[in-house]
Amino acid sequence: MRIAVLGTGEVGRRLAGKLASLGHQVTLGSRTADNAEAKQWAADNGGAHGTFADAAAAGDLVVNATGGLVSMAVLEAAGADSLRGKVLVDVSNALDFSAGFPPGVVTPDGGSLAEQLQKAFPETRVVKTLNTMNNTVMVDPGRVPGHHNVFVSGDDAGAKAEVSAILESFGWAPDRIIDLGDLSSARATELLMPLWLRLYGVLGPVDFNISVVTGPPAE
Amino acid sequence: MRIAVLGTGEVGRRLAGKLASLGHQVTLGSRTADNAEAKQWAADNGGAHGTFADAAAAGDLVVNATGGLVSMAVLEAAGADSLRGKVLVDVSNALDFSAGFPPGVVTPDGGSLAEQLQKAFPETRVVKTLNTMNNTVMVDPGRVPGHHNVFVSGDDAGAKAEVSAILESFGWAPDRIIDLGDLSSARATELLMPLWLRLYGVLGPVDFNISVVTGPPAE
Numbered sequence: 001m002r003i004a005v006l007g008t009g010e011v012g013r014r015l016a017g018k019l020a021s022l023g024h025q026v027t028l029g030s031r032t033a034d035n036a037e038a039k040q041w042a043a044d045n046g047g048a049h050g051t052f053a054d055a056a057a058a059g060d061l062v063v064n065a066t067g068g069l070v071s072m073a074v075l076e077a078a079g080a081d082s083l084r085g086k087v088l089v090d091v092s093n094a095l096d097f098s099a100g101f102p103p104g105v106v107t108p109d110g111g112s113l114a115e116q117l118q119k120a121f122p123e124t125r126v127v128k129t130l131n132t133m134n135n136t137v138m139v140d141p142g143r144v145p146g147h148h149n150v151f152v153s154g155d156d157a158g159a160k161a162e163v164s165a166i167l168e169s170f171g172w173a174p175d176r177i178i179d180l181g182d183l184s185s186a187r188a189t190e191l192l193m194p195l196w197l198r199l200y201g202v203l204g205p206v207d208f209n210i211s212v213v214t215g216p217p218a219e
Numbered sequence: 220m221r222i223a224v225l226g227t228g229e230v231g232r233r234l235a236g237k238l239a240s241l242g243h244q245v246t247l248g249s250r251t252a253d254n255a256e257a258k259q260w261a262a263d264n265g266g267a268h269g270t271f272a273d274a275a276a277a278g279d280l281v282v283n284a285t286g287g288l289v290s291m292a293v294l295e296a297a298g299a300d301s302l303r304g305k306v307l308v309d310v311s312n313a314l315d316f317s318a319g320f321p322p323g324v325v326t327p328d329g330g331s332l333a334e335q336l337q338k339a340f341p342e343t344r345v346v347k348t349l350n351t352m353n354n355t356v357m358v359d360p361g362r363v364p365g366h367h368n369v370f371v372s373g374d375d376a377g378a379k380a381e382v383s384a385i386l387e388s389f390g391w392a393p394d395r396i397i398d399l400g401d402l403s404s405a406r407a408t409e410l411l412m413p414l415w416l417r418l419y420g421v422l423g424p425v426d427f428n429i430s431v432v433t434g435p436p437a438e
Contacts, residue, residue: 102403104329105410110318137434144434180417187321188414195407198399199431207434212418215356215363215426 004029004059006052006074008038011091011135012065018139019063020045022169029055029078056082061089061162062124068094068113068190069106075117083124087159089166090114090186091130091138093193102198105191114153114186125159127152128186129167132196133209141171141209148209151178153185178212223248223278225271225293227257230310230354231284237358238282239264241388248274248297275301280308280381281343287313287332287409288325294336302343306378308385309333309405310349310357312412321417324410333372333405344378346371347405348386351415352428360390360428367428370397372404397431 005016006029013028020026026047030038038049048058056062056078066074071092075083094106094113108116114128129152130138137143141150150172154160164177180188192210199208224235225248232247239245245266249257257268267277275281275297285293290311294302313325313332327335333347348371349357356362360369369391373379383396399407411429418427 099329102406110323144432146432148430148432178418178421180421184321185417188417191324191410191413194410198404198407199397202397202399203431203433206436209432211367211430211432212422213363213365213367213428213430214422217425 001025002058002060003027004055004062004078005065006055006062006078007065007067008035008041009065009067011138012063013037013041014135014139015063015065015091015130016041016047017045018170019166020047025058027055027058029053031074031077052078053082059086061087063089064092064117066092068092069096071113071117072120075121080121080123083121086124087156087162088117088121088124088126089130089163090117090126090128093131093190095193102194105193107187107190111184112186112190114190115183118155118183125154125156126183127154127156127159127163128183128189129153129163132189132192134207137207137209139170141176143207144209146211147176147213148211149176149178151180151185151189153180153183153189155183220244221277221279222246223274223281223297224284225274225281225297226284226286227254227260228284228286230357231282232256232260233354233358234282234284234310235260235266236264237389238385239266244277246274246277248272250293250296271297272301278305280306282308283311283336285311287311288315290332290336291339294340299340299342302340305343306375306381307336307340307343307345308349308382309336309345309347312350312409314412321413324412326406326409330403331405331409333409334402337374337402344373344375345402346373346375346378346382347402347408348372348382351408351411353426356426356428358389360395362426363428365430366395366432367430368395368397370399370404370408372399372402372408374402 042049095103118126248271261268314322337345
């Protein structure tokens with residue numbers, strides 16, 4: 001599949017590298033066409049690179065791996081025409097560090113960033129996923145032993161199935177993928193990042209993830 | 220220990236019942252002195268009941284098991300004099316259902332309800348805990364099999380130790396109790412409730428909880 005990954009930070013490069021290693025034709029998109037990190041990534045991974053617009057035009061599926069506070073501007077730069085009809089995998093978190101630590105989570109109109117992006121690009125099929133964990137775990141869930149989960153939110157069942165297939169190719173067994181429902185459920189996972197940051201503070205630099213553990217029917 | 224539990228809803232009665240069964244002298248506090256549910260609870264559990272002020276005066280430790288949107292008013296009714304110097308175990312969540320489902324989480328001044336309560340009652344030692352799970356699991360973690368966690372947040376180490384001892388008496392092994400840090404970390408757990416509600420929607424009426432699963436040191 002031809003996939004655009006928008007964002008050349010650690011998350012974008014990690015996802016793009018994994019997707020390329022799985023045989024996809026990946027274009028890494030950045031603000032400028034001559035981004036040195038993107039060029040290096042393309043050389044190292046047998047992928048392409050270009051502007052956000054170049055990448056979005058080249059991909060049949062688009063991954064938003066930019067910081068949540070700039071995601072809207074990035075998608076506008078990518079262009080509605082290039083996003084139309086495509087699945088947009090949104091892995092971003094809108095954290096506001098302007099007042100220091102802990103950051104606030106920006107919740108546009110009391111909702112989620114994912115819903116805001118969906119509203120701005122109504123003909124794109126937004127799926128929120130992977131935003132609740134470190135990028136190393138995103139593409140290699142076996143780094144964390146035992147049972148743990150990834151969440152999926154979106155309004156389009158077909159798009160969620162397509163994204164779940166990609167998650168499975170990353171190593172997420174189907175029973176580890178929890179479909180939380182429509183895109184408004186992205187509010188729940190976007191609000192998990194403050195806990196992730198606190199746990200990172202407590203646990204230190206280890207890979208970790210959240211597991212949902214269920215028991216028998218409640219009283 | 221003499222313990223006041225403020226709030227006669229399901230959470231308050233469940234916690235009060237467990238504490239009474241462990242031998243504590245529990246007073247269940249409600250808005251009025253003649254609350255029928257509180258009277259019934261006291262008769263069934265060998266405890267006492269009374270107004271919020273009666274209960275707070277009678278307890279050496281106070282549990283806030285009221286709805287987060289009314290907790291400030293309840294503690295004002297309980298009275299700063301009766302709360303002074305005591306540990307306040309805050310298990311509440313400030314969910315706003317006024318716009319329907321999913322509810323919004325009220326974050327006073329961009330922070331947490333727990334911090335707001337701490338600020339209003341500076342001589343009380345607020346510890347946030349247990350607010351991330353169903354009340355059945357709070358007092359009987361064995362209902363959910365395997366490894367899962369409870370979080371503790373607070374500015375006073377002694378108060379957190381006292382609360383952790385109570386959690387252990389409920390069945391929480393020490394390694395299941397994660398101290399997230401100072402009371403500002405309550406922001407992280409208060410923002411977990413939207414995920415809890417979505418999971419409840421997906422999983423149905425089963426007992427469940429969140430587990431933090433760790434792997435080896437990160438790259």
